[in-house]
Amino acid sequence: MHIQITQASPExxxxxxxxxxxxxxxxxxxSDRDYSVRLIKTGIDNNxxxxxxxxxxxxxxxxxxxxxxMFCRFAYLRLLAxxxxxxxxxxxxxxxxxxxxxxxxxxxxxxxxxxxxxxxAQRFYTKNGYTEVSKLVDLYKRGIDELLMMKTxxxxx
Numbered sequence: 824m825h826i827q828i829t830q831a832s833p834e835x836x837x838x839x840x841x842x843x844x845x846x847x848x849x850x851x852x853x854s855d856r857d858y859s860v861r862l863i864k865t866g867i868d869n870n871x872x873x874x875x876x877x878x879x880x881x882x883x884x885x886x887x888x889x890x891x892x893m894f895c896r897f898a899y900l901r902l903l904a905x906x907x908x909x910x911x912x913x914x915x916x917x918x919x920x921x922x923x924x925x926x927x928x929x930x931x932x933x934x935x936x937x938x939x940x941x942x943x944a945q946r947f948y949t950k951n952g953y954t955e956v957s958k959l960v961d962l963y964k965r966g967i968d969e970l971l972m973m974k975t976x977x978x979x980x
Contacts, residue, residue, distance in 0.1 A: 824877055826914060828921045831872040831885060836863045838882040839874065842904035847941035851967060863887070866901070873921060875905075875914050883909035886918045888926065893934040898926025900935035919951055923974065931976040936962065936969040948972050 831839065840859040843849045853859045866872035866887040874885045884905035892899030900922050905915045926933035936959065937944045945955075953972040962969040 824912065825879065826883070826917050827876045827879060828873055828917065829876065830870060831863075831867045831874045833864060833867055835874055835882055835885075836860050836867060839863045839872070839885045839904070842882075842884045842906045845907045846904055847943060848904075848938060851938065851940075851964065871901075873918070875918050877909065877914070882906075883912075883914045884918055886922050888922050890926070890929060897930045898922065898933045900926075900933065903935075915947060916951065919948075927976045932973055933976075934971065934973050936971055939968040939970055945970065945972075948974075952977075 837860060840853075840856060840863055843853045843859055846853075853862075863872065863885075869889075871889055872885055872887045875883045877883045884903070886903040887901040889899045889901060891897065892901065900919075903915060903918055903922070905918070923933055935948065935953065937948060939958070949955075949972075951974070953974045955970045956973045957971040959969045959971055961967065
């Protein structure tokens, strides 16, 4: 399986929204499909959304990141999602690595937030070198805490 990551275009918004299906965050934040598509189009319009295509055709997932979205200096991963039938095939890891390569160009740290209820995502980011640095109470929605996670650029020898 060949995974290619490219910048998203407007006609990809619906397929990106499909990646939110059956995700830990869908029911809490993205249960309205029209809202999801509109939000994703915002990321595309801002040139901040990247897709992973499998074997040069099917979109398997995406990530949305803001280059200086954390403290006006560090890259911030706003959202990463993989379609249900492509999960556990390292597509999320490839998307995350692409985000980090771009983020580490400008600064030695990158950030993301993970919902406290989303233990699978917490495990994924921890396994990929992120550490929890803070808990943000009710950040996006009352009753749901977010964990601020950070990864520091690996030292080169």
